[in-house]
Amino acid sequence: MVQMHAAIQTAGQAIPSRPDWRLSLAAVARVSRQRGRQGTSAHLAIISLDGDEQRGVELQLSERGTTMKYDVEADWQLLNTCNYRCPYCFFDNDTLGEKIKPAASNEAWQHAFDRSGLTWLLHMTGGEPSVYPDFVDLCARLTGRHLLSINSNMTYKSWQDFARRISPRRVSFINAGFHLAERERKNGLKPYLDNVETLREAGFQIMSSLVATPEALARFEEAIDLLAPIGMFPIPKVLRGHHEGKSYPGAYTSTERRAFRHYNEAARAFYAPALKDRDERPTVDMFGDDRMLHGTPNYDGLRCGAGRLFFKIEPNGDVFRCGNSRAYGNLLDGTFWREDRAEPCDSVHCYYFCEKYSERPPLSRRLHRLARTTVREVLR
Numbered sequence: 001m002v003q004m005h006a007a008i009q010t011a012g013q014a015i016p017s018r019p020d021w022r023l024s025l026a027a028v029a030r031v032s033r034q035r036g037r038q039g040t041s042a043h044l045a046i047i048s049l050d051g052d053e054q055r056g057v058e059l060q061l062s063e064r065g066t067t068m069k070y071d072v073e074a075d076w077q078l079l080n081t082c083n084y085r086c087p088y089c090f091f092d093n094d095t096l097g098e099k100i101k102p103a104a105s106n107e108a109w110q111h112a113f114d115r116s117g118l119t120w121l122l123h124m125t126g127g128e129p130s131v132y133p134d135f136v137d138l139c140a141r142l143t144g145r146h147l148l149s150i151n152s153n154m155t156y157k158s159w160q161d162f163a164r165r166i167s168p169r170r171v172s173f174i175n176a177g178f179h180l181a182e183r184e185r186k187n188g189l190k191p192y193l194d195n196v197e198t199l200r201e202a203g204f205q206i207m208s209s210l211v212a213t214p215e216a217l218a219r220f221e222e223a224i225d226l227l228a229p230i231g232m233f234p235i236p237k238v239l240r241g242h243h244e245g246k247s248y249p250g251a252y253t254s255t256e257r258r259a260f261r262h263y264n265e266a267a268r269a270f271y272a273p274a275l276k277d278r279d280e281r282p283t284v285d286m287f288g289d290d291r292m293l294h295g296t297p298n299y300d301g302l303r304c305g306a307g308r309l310f311f312k313i314e315p316n317g318d319v320f321r322c323g324n325s326r327a328y329g330n331l332l333d334g335t336f337w338r339e340d341r342a343e344p345c346d347s348v349h350c351y352y353f354c355e356k357y358s359e360r361p362p363l364s365r366r367l368h369r370l371a372r373t374t375v376r377e378v379l380r
């Protein structure tokens with residue numbers, strides 16, 4: 001069901017809304033709505049409301065969060081640098097402390113994506129994307145033709161500017177990493193709350209996530225209380241990799257798994273109203289992380305759209321299928337290319353992208369995984 005929101009202007013001046021307009025406008029929209037190039041808005045020159053003709057009135061309709069049309073998605077590692085030093089980060093401290101050296105100007109990045117002739121959904125990640133020079137300008141340039149989703153720890157003031165300049169209709173979602181312990185160490189709670197609240201109020205689909213270390217799971221109730229004043233709820237995100245000498249998610253205890261499932265279920269319920277009008281799930285779909293508590297599925301050999309519908313982009317513009325198994329040229333020098341069809345998986349796991357772009361495993365493989373998971377659960 002499409003939700004309509006109307007803004008009415010005459011010669012640039014807003015007309016005060018009336019309670020009955022929404023229904024009237026929806027009726028007009030059904031008759032006269034035209035899809036724009038981006039598929040999310042329409043403009044009507046003259047409308048009639050309740051029998052009163054309103055000449056010269058322009059009606060603009062938007063469909064919030066329902067249609068984000070794109071040809072190809074990319075996990076774009078914009079930079080390695082970050083202001084935080086989370087102990088579970090994939091990058092070591094030297095990498096996180098790298099001096100930022102953009103491979104191209106913002107204009108050149110825009111040109112690189114535009115000349116591909118495709119509409120991209122660019123998942124900007126890092127490092128911390130918002131420390132990238134002129135980050136908001138880059139987003140403004142890209143959202144003219146493309147769509148964004150972004151991972152961020154939400155500490156920088158530039159998010160206030162982002163909320164003013166970028167249309168929520170061009171941003172699929174923002175994953176606002178809470179990183180509770182590191183945030184406390186850096187005195188970063190207030191900036192996070194201010195930025196997330198501003199973005200949420202501006203209409204962005206924003207999710208607060210919390211990497212589920214054993215310490216974070218033990219403090220989850222506290223995290224819930226901290227986010228409640230801005231109308232947010234933490235989503236537990238499965239810890240992957242080494243932490244405190246143990247390998248996760250295999251090292252979770254059964255108590256921690258139970259806690260994870262409990263909070264994951266609560267997060268699903270909390271975000272359900274915001275997700276119901278979307279025409280697809282957010283790609284970073286942490287609401288299904290409780291299925292990954294015993295390890296990630298095996299995608300080896302399954303047909304996957306990565307290489308045609310999905311790519312990984314490095315800070316220098318090099319394009320790969322997902323891990324670095326197959327190269328697809330470089331966006332900045334114009335050598336990017338893509339496959340004609342889905343190919344079997346031959347790469348390392350790319351978390352949420354595997355789930356989105358690979359075919360469903362055969363029943364025998366799913367049963368094998370279920371049996372293995374059950375045995376592990378019983379043995380713990």
Ligand code: SF4
Binds near residue numbers: 085
């Ligand atoms: S905020 Fe993200 S990129 Fe930065 S140190 Fe933490 S996990 Fe790594």
Ligand code: SF4
Binds near residue numbers: 305344346357
């Ligand atoms: S690792 Fe994941 S995204 Fe890459 S080819 Fe395999 S299933 Fe597809």
